[in-house]
Amino acid sequence: MSENGIGKPVKRREDRRFLTGRGRYTDDLRMENQAYAAFVRSPHAHARVSGIDAAAALEQEGVIRVLTGPELVADGIGNIITGWAITSKDGAPMKVGDWSALATDRVRYVGDAVAVVIAETRQGARNAAELVEVSYEELPAVARGDRALQPGAPQLHDVAPGNLVFDWEIGDAAATDAALAAAATVVELSLENNRLAPNAMEPRSAVAVHDPAEDHYTLYTTSQNPHVARLVLSAFYQVAPEHKLRVVAPDVGGGFGSKIYIYPEEITCLWAAMKTGRSVKWTSERNEAFMTDAHGRDHVTTARMGFDEGGRITGFKVETIANLGAYCSLFATATPTYLYATLLSGQYDIPAIHANVKAAYSNTVPVDAYRGAGRPEATYLVERMMTTAARQMGMEEAELRRRNFIQSFPHQTPVIMCYDAGDFPGNLDKAMAAADVAGFPARRAEAAARGMLRGLGYSCYIEACGIAPSKAVGALGAGVGLWESAEMRVNPVGTIEILTGSHSHGQGHETTFAQIVADRFGVPIESISILHGDTDKVQFGMGTYGSRSGAVGMSAIVRAMDKVEAKVRRIAAHLLDGAPEDIVIEDGQARLPGTNRSLAWHEIGLAAYTAHDLPEGMEPGLKETAFYDPVNFTFPAGTYICEVEVDPQTGVVRIVQFTAADDFGTVINPMIVEGQVHGGVAQGIGQALLEQVVYDEAGQLLTGSYMDYCMPRADDVPFYTITHNATVCPGNPLGMKGCGEAGAIGSPPAVINAVTDAIGTNDLSMPATPMKVWQALAGARAPAAAE
Amino acid sequence: MYPVTYHRPASVEEALHLLAEEEEAMALAGGQTLLPTMKQHLAAPSALVDLAACGLSGIRAEGGGLVIGAMTTHAEIAASAEVAAHLPVLGLVAAGIGDPAVRHRGTIGGSVANNDPAADYPAALLALEARIETDRRVLAAEEFFEGLFATALEEGEIVTRIHLDPPKRAAYAKFPNPASRYALVGVMVAETAAGIRVAVTGAGEDGVFRHAGLEAALDAEFTPDAAAAVRVSPAGLAADLHASAAYRAHLIAVMAARAVAAC
């Protein structure tokens, strides 16, 4: 064991550079010969582009070039792809409309890129972009997914009649219908999962460099998965073959999913670098980010759940419309299907489930995976349903959940997932004790005496992360495998470099990944460095999203460590004159028990590289690579209990207590895990109470800045009470489940269930703004009074 | 931002000269409103005339009242001993504006000249019957604030000082817009020598206004219940993403009652 090993709250090693302003982000990079890109963007939600006149822009001092869509297509730059093929229930493939990095003849959302100006300065590019005259013929637009599917709605893509991308189903429709028909009670619920803007602190940025001598490209960019970016840029967009393209994602300031995708701007910068012979930099402004970063969520759902007399769930039927925006982004089609409907069983033993998901194009920015990606939408539905059902049946909420909990594992749900381990009653007990649920009636009475309405809400969430077994996701339509790779290099002096295909953009990998190495070999954490984010350094990688860096990324490191250990044993056995299986590796030494013989870690390194005396036939060096493909998803689960006070005069909701009992499996660094929960819950509170992207009927973005889009601030969130209830995940070597998204997945229904408990009406949508809460209260008192 | 010429005159006269000379010149105070609008290309002055060195900053007690220089920042007003002694309510209004960075740059002159319909000072100045002094005249708050971002200021006219007399009692209750934290509804209740004044910001379609119904009710009985009982009409109130006119109308009575309770 090491003082910096598994389970220790080691301070984040990367924070020295972040907190002292020495992080190196994409926009910090300065290239020789650097020019700047500014995009000309559509002010219309839907229009035909009939002409582009760049003459006035080109006359501006310092303007190098103005490039447009037709030139991009002529140069053979391919359309932007979506990476997961979904098949409709009638067997038809999904309908994917063309998406060119720069529009050729039509724009489909406000912010759609039409042209790019390359100029000597950032301001010069931006000012000249305003002078590019684009002739638009406006077309009717539709912004809501459900409206887009109605007859007569404006049509976005010829290949997708009725704006329908796919009409997909999962589960057994007949069995579910029969269960509902026979149920003692059927509970109905309609709800919307509000559309969110991801708002990473660092806006997207790209610097593209082209070396004409080698015809080699380098792209520095804000990516969560640089190898995937390189793969897609070369295989599909034909920017350059993989061996002629290096992608570097240096320090990245938050992603939350929004930096998984390869956006039009990065493709355009690479192409523009080749066209202009200049290095090309683009950095998004905050208003551009609201307009062009892939949004999250945006579902409209109706559902029915059947119960028997004993309050046991008999069936669950779900109809969802997912708004995918104007084009299919990289994971957009997987998010509302395999990442959503496969979690509709929640923590409950449900014999029959059927879900139908229709995905719609609309004149809005593309929607894709955002912290939680599908699982928050599933959890919000299941957990609001459970609370609604308890209220309708007059049952105690915790009791209804308890009665339906899955108790034995493995558990095969009717919607693909096979849960491997968990302790759902234990999570609930732990949360209820920590939240002092027993004392709630007294707290409610005390609040009432102050004129405040106090409410308590539960959410028992489960999610699937550690994505994913490559064969399984391949069978479901994924375009890639979802393994991870790692390389462990022991240097001749004994220091260690871990090269990982995971990418850290706030998760603290430089600390936690080093902890598992220090733990395994007992070497000082200072002697270990973690390298990531550069396709020239790291062998390969699938990147960081879906809380996979622990369960998949660290598992790959464990496999590389296994291989190194095997070699170290053989070297040590040879030099110490023992058997490999007898060697003990601890405290940075290899020892032969029963003797006083040992080798220090640096002596092993030196022996491996001098190769003066290695076992017969052994290759010199000490460096091993592993590719780890998970055997299953992992299933973090937990109970969140939220307590709120509502001011009935104004509708203001204050969260007075928030309690989490999470089961993340093995915890490597409890401090970092707690931080992930804090951040995730803050985002969930944001979704529940504050955040919503709003487009008007004409497709204009009304929440284009922080004046109107409400991000949670420090005083919007409480001090959290966080506890753990770990069951070890049997599916990976360290027993980890993942913690990156749980907070955002589990918290919204806890908050809304608490607010509806406080105000005594279930009719409330997210975000529960003061006005909506006031309207719900007024509506409950006198339906006509509210408007 | 478009290229712009920056001037830093040393006197009001020089500033006026510079503003008159160039048609597209604009005065620059704390820049908290002007600079963001320039960055978004919503404003494009050819020149900025920074008022920082014109001697317009500072707070003076005078004849029982206060004279506040236009360039005095929100933070200075919030921390001022003079304000605390003579007009504590104004310090509280200032302390509730924006965030610390905004309060350390933003000025009272810039705020009143800008007359943002959701700004806090306009309600305070209207209810307190402030007089707004410019380089050429003195205007009553009532005459000065004309509508959305509109004031009685003429082309090139500069606000130099704000004159305030202490009320018998006064309090301000602000309901912040959850996103911007400007006033969604802000109500200043004051009892001045002339009577009860209730000024409302954040809510009016035409900017800050006085509410006659609330004034009459509070004139009859100065209690929170009297304010809460007034049925405020939504007619003429703003409606947007964050609040319907009906919700704003409701909040006006609630905030008025809370202000009365705090008086």
Ligand SMILES: Cc1cc2nc3c(=O)[nH]c(=O)nc-3n(C[C@H](O)[C@H](O)[C@H](O)COP(=O)(O)OP(=O)(O)OC[C@H]3O[C@@H](n4cnc5c(N)ncnc54)[C@H](O)[C@@H]3O)c2cc1C
């Ligand atoms: C994040 C943020 C939050 C904010 N929150 C609030 C809030 O909660 N409540 C609130 O009331 N305000 C708020 N504000 C606005 C803030 O108070 C501004 O400081 C104020 O509106 C303008 O003052 P300024 O000194 O910055 O003026 P500037 O931005 O420099 O100027 C504003 C306008 O007034 C003109 N001007 C400036 N001074 C004079 C003068 N002496 N004579 C004539 N014209 C002049 C300028 O030419 C310009 O047109 C916020 C601002 C920001 C950025």
